[in-house]
Amino acid sequence: MSSPPTSVLKGQTALPTDKVQQIGLLNAVNDKYGGVVVDMKEPMDSHIYVPLLRASISQWRQQGKKGVWIKLPIQQANLVEPTVKEGFRYHHAESNYLMLVYWIPDSPDTLPANASHIVGIGAFVMNNKREVLVVKEKHGYFKGKDAWKFPTGVVNQGEDICAAAIREVKEETGIDTEFMEILAFSQTHQQFLGKSDLFFVCMLQPLSFDITKQDSEIKAAQWIPIDEYVNQTYNREHKPFEYIAKICLTKSQSNYGGFSAVHTLTSSDPGKYFAIVEAAGAVDISLGIKLGVQYSLWGGSVINLGTKKHKDKYFGGIDSLEYPGCFAMTELHHGSNVQGLQTDATFDPTTDEFIINTPSDGAIKWWIGNAAVHGKFASVFAKLMLPDHDAKGVSDMGVHAFIVPIRDLKTHQVLPGIEIHDCGHKVGLNGVDNGALRFTSVRIPRDNLLNRFGDVSRDGKYTSSLPTINKRFAATLGELIGGRVVLASSSTSILKIANAIAIRYSLLRQQFGPPKQPEVSILDYQSQQHKLMPMLASTYAFHFATSYLVEIYSQMKTTHVEQLVGDVHTLSAGLKAYVTSYTAKSLSVCREACGGHGYAAVNRFGILRNDHDIFQTFEGDNTVLLQQVAADLLKQYKQKFQGGTLAVTWNYLRESMNTYLSQPNPVTARWEGTEHLRDPKFQLDAFRYRTSRLLQSAAVRLRKHSKTLGGFGAWNRCLNHLLTLAESHIESVILAKFIETVEKCPDASTRAALKLVCDLYALNQIWNDIGTYRNVDYVAPNKAKAIHKLTDYLSFQVRNIAKELVDAFDLPNHVTRAPIAMQSEAYAQYTQYVGF
Numbered sequence: 001m002s003s004p005p006t007s008v009l010k011g012q013t014a015l016p017t018d019k020v021q022q023i024g025l026l027n028a029v030n031d032k033y034g035g036v037v038v039d040m041k042e043p044m045d046s047h048i049y050v051p052l053l054r055a056s057i058s059q060w061r062q063q064g065k066k067g068v069w070i071k072l073p074i075q076q077a078n079l080v081e082p083t084v085k086e087g088f089r090y091h092h093a094e095s096n097y098l099m100l101v102y103w104i105p106d107s108p109d110t111l112p113a114n115a116s117h118i119v120g121i122g123a124f125v126m127n128n129k130r131e132v133l134v135v136k137e138k139h140g141y142f143k144g145k146d147a148w149k150f151p152t153g154v155v156n157q158g159e160d161i162c163a164a165a166i167r168e169v170k171e172e173t174g175i176d177t178e179f180m181e182i183l184a185f186s187q188t189h190q191q192f193l194g195k196s197d198l199f200f201v202c203m204l205q206p207l208s209f210d211i212t213k214q215d216s217e218i219k220a221a222q223w224i225p226i227d228e229y230v231n232q233t234y235n236r237e238h239k240p241f242e243y244i245a246k247i248c249l250t251k252s253q254s255n256y257g258g259f260s261a262v263h264t265l266t267s268s269d270p271g272k273y274f275a276i277v278e279a280a281g282a283v284d285i286s287l288g289i290k291l292g293v294q295y296s297l298w299g300g301s302v303i304n305l306g307t308k309k310h311k312d313k314y315f316g317g318i319d320s321l322e323y324p325g326c327f328a329m330t331e332l333h334h335g336s337n338v339q340g341l342q343t344d345a346t347f348d349p350t351t352d353e354f355i356i357n358t359p360s361d362g363a364i365k366w367w368i369g370n371a372a373v374h375g376k377f378a379s380v381f382a383k384l385m386l387p388d389h390d391a392k393g394v395s396d397m398g399v400h401a402f403i404v405p406i407r408d409l410k411t412h413q414v415l416p417g418i419e420i421h422d423c424g425h426k427v428g429l430n431g432v433d434n435g436a437l438r439f440t441s442v443r444i445p446r447d448n449l450l451n452r453f454g455d456v457s458r459d460g461k462y463t464s465s466l467p468t469i470n471k472r473f474a475a476t477l478g479e480l481i482g483g484r485v486v487l488a489s490s491s492t493s494i495l496k497i498a499n500a501i502a503i504r505y506s507l508l509r510q511q512f513g514p515p516k517q518p519e520v521s522i523l524d525y526q527s528q529q530h531k532l533m534p535m536l537a538s539t540y541a542f543h544f545a546t547s548y549l550v551e552i553y554s555q556m557k558t559t560h561v562e563q564l565v566g567d568v569h570t571l572s573a574g575l576k577a578y579v580t581s582y583t584a585k586s587l588s589v590c591r592e593a594c595g596g597h598g599y600a601a602v603n604r605f606g607i608l609r610n611d612h613d614i615f616q617t618f619e620g621d622n623t624v625l626l627q628q629v630a631a632d633l634l635k636q637y638k639q640k641f642q643g644g645t646l647a648v649t650w651n652y653l654r655e656s657m658n659t660y661l662s663q664p665n666p667v668t669a670r671w672e673g674t675e676h677l678r679d680p681k682f683q684l685d686a687f688r689y690r691t692s693r694l695l696q697s698a699a700v701r702l703r704k705h706s707k708t709l710g711g712f713g714a715w716n717r718c719l720n721h722l723l724t725l726a727e728s729h730i731e732s733v734i735l736a737k738f739i740e741t742v743e744k745c746p747d748a749s750t751r752a753a754l755k756l757v758c759d760l761y762a763l764n765q766i767w768n769d770i771g772t773y774r775n776v777d778y779v780a781p782n783k784a785k786a787i788h789k790l791t792d793y794l795s796f797q798v799r800n801i802a803k804e805l806v807d808a809f810d811l812p813n814h815v816t817r818a819p820i821a822m823q824s825e826a827y828a829q830y831t832q833y834v835g836f
């Protein structure tokens with residue numbers, strides 16, 4: 001497609017190589033779309049012009065040129081008629097020139113049309129007496145109409161919308177204002193000169209109050225109460241005006257956000273921030289992760305590992321995206337084992353700088369999000385090396401984070417000493433620009449050390465409130481758990497989308513049925529219910545558990561209560577690992593549950609599965625994270641025997657160790673009544689019993705093996721056991737939160753529905769691990785059978801409210817997007833998509 005070659009029109013001389021200049025031809029420059037542009041700067045007689053034009057067209061035709069643009073300044077108006085006679089048509093005109101165009105080939109003309117829209121503004125200005133600034137116009141559409149309206153006008157070429165709004169208010173009423181935000185916009189067609197109109201309603205704050213009306217255009221201008229403005233007859237009779245008036249009224253009551261800038265950094269309001277990342281990720285996972293890298297990782301490292309000087313310098317730029325950045329921890333040879341990082345940062349006291357260096361290929365920073373394209377800064381994790389005058393020469397103070405500028409703020413060129421490459425095409429998440437970085441003696445000021453947990457003075461002395469490298473390392477990593485919280489809740493949100501697509505489709509899709517009767521919906525098959533209903537129950541369970549995690553994370557950020565810190569660390573590691581692994585598996589189940597249509601890319605399972613898959617690995621590999629949970633449980637277990645206190649989430653272990661480790665009661669092991677099986681006490685007891693047993697037996701085994709294998713060897717010998725323990729504990733926490741939510745639910749019918757879902761979650765988990773319960777006779781054979789039967793029955797019951805349960809996720813269609821999830825519209829949208 002050809003398009004107006006503005007750059008060539010402005011600067012022909014800048015493109016001498018493109019010039020087609022021959023004797024007897026018009027001067028022309030090539031545009032980027034296979035066409036040519038002639039700017040008739042010099043006057044010319046039409047008798048000379050016409051033969052030149054014909055010869056030129058003939059030449060351009062031979063050269064395979066397409067569109068021809070001839071720009072005639074007003075002084076060359078004599079050439080308009082001859083040009084039109086040669087087959088040219090008008091394209092557009094400005095006050096000083098006319099642009100004519102001609103399409104040479106026989107193919108359809110694809111020259112772009114002239115600008116299609118004009119842009120207008122309406123200014124909503126309200127004072128602190130809830131009066132709005134309104135005018136009556138002398139001319140135009142509103143002439144003679146008894147209606148108050150906002151000051152309005154057209155945005156000039158090159159003028160910002162906000163500047164236009166301020167200007168129009170000043171011109172029409174003499175009031176000075178400050179632009180606040182855009183509240184709404186509308187698009188209408190066939191307006192002035194037949195163009196379409198984009199009209200923006202801008203909210204402005206008055207800075208002065210005395211009106212001086214513009215006599216030439218304005219009949220009257222004044223402040224009137226907002227209710228009076230909204231309730232005018234004119235507005236009531238004209239829907240678009242009424243609609244806009246109501247938006248302004250709602251805004252004035254603080255019930256509408258408009259298009260305000262939302263502060264996104266984690267420190268301002270973690271809950272809100274997590275919701276934003278989750279919502280963005282629901283639309284496109286790469287977008288959610290880009291946000292996460294910018295705010296949780298790069299922003300989070302500056303805010304949480306830096307001190308006031310860093311916040312003052314970087315906060316604004318990170319928040320406004322002026323300082324896009326990355327989080328450079330992982331290296332080619334080291335990912336999970338962060339303490340093994342090799343990049344070093346050596347302090348040079350002569351220049352008061354750190355020198356960042358990549359000592360070997362294994363130390364190249366790898367997988368760094370935002371590095372390949374957008375990042376201007378990186379928080380680089382490196383060993384802090386100090387020149388030391390003792391026998392050792394230099395001393396390694398352990399891994400610290402440093403702010404390293406990687407690209408020029410203005411030109412975006414990679415800075416000297418830094419080499420950056422894209423990590424290449426990935427299995428998914430290709431909307432994120434992961435890069436590899438090598439540093440060769442890159443100097444940064446001493447101030448760029450993120451010095452919350454350790455600092456270096458001007459004379460090269462190291463200070464820290466934490467005595468050992470290990471303690472500093474733990475404190476540093478501990479500050480970075482926000483990313484895990486966001487992944488746990490985003491993964492739940494992706495699971496909701498997959499559920500919504502699979503369940504809506506399963507309700508619609510019909511295959512087979514009893515003889516001579518209509519086909520049945522595939523969700524009526526027990527096998528389909530078995531695939532999808534426990535998954536739906538888990539999704540609800542994860543929703544409540546991750547909401548709780550977000551809540552205690554936010555509390556931790558504001559209160560810094562010691563016990564809460566430990567709880568949040570372990571729960572964020574455990575839930576991130578548990579939920580992301582579950583979602584990864586479920587995405588394949590959902591795909592398969594939708595048969596062949598589940599395989600169509602447009603129905604999204606492929607991209608969801610590929611983009612989400614890495615959630616299991618980054619922000620801590622799941623297997624590694626679950627070990628942290630197990631290690632913490634063992635620590636708590638040990639403390640219990642030493643009489644210490646337990647963190648909140650572990651409280652149940654206090655009781656459980658005494659109650660649960662006694663032999664299971666042979667009588668209750670046989671109880672099989674529905675009421676008993678649906679009793680939350682039975683369910684929670686069963687979960688906790690399993691965790692307590694696993695914990696106690698892990699502790700015994702570790703003690704035994706460490707005598708012969710040492711700590712590392714013993715841990716490895718018990719590793720699978722420890723992972724099961726961690727998962728079991730996380731499941732206990734998830735169930736406890738679910739039960740609590742059901743009990744607190746104020747609406748009786750919602751409570752009944754949630755209880756059903758919660759029972760399915762609990763009994764299905766017990767059934768999945770029935771071998772463990774049977775092995776220790778916690779559940780007798782008759783009870784196991786009853787649990788299985790009840791699980792199937794509950795799946796059937798949940799199927800009956802599956803539509804409502806999915807609707808309650810409140811996912812708009814433009815987020816779900818898969819045509820097969822569009823309920824009654826599904827087949828129509830799907831056939832349309834492939835071209836019918």
Ligand SMILES: Cc1cc2nc3c(=O)[nH]c(=O)nc-3n(C[C@H](O)[C@H](O)[C@H](O)COP(=O)(O)OP(=O)(O)OC[C@H]3O[C@@H](n4cnc5c(N)ncnc54)[C@H](O)[C@@H]3O)c2cc1C
Binds near residue numbers: 297327366434
């Ligand atoms: C798309 C993408 C984006 C990323 N973005 C960033 C970023 O912005 N910044 C950044 O710093 N990093 C980033 N990473 C790196 C990511 O954080 C690491 O890949 C992750 O921490 C895992 O490390 P690894 O790849 O070295 O895996 P490894 O640690 O080598 O793990 C490989 C396997 O070994 C197992 N394993 C490892 N240790 C143990 C153990 N102790 N016990 C049992 N099993 C073990 C793991 O379970 C895993 O199965 C990104 C990675 C990817 C793929």
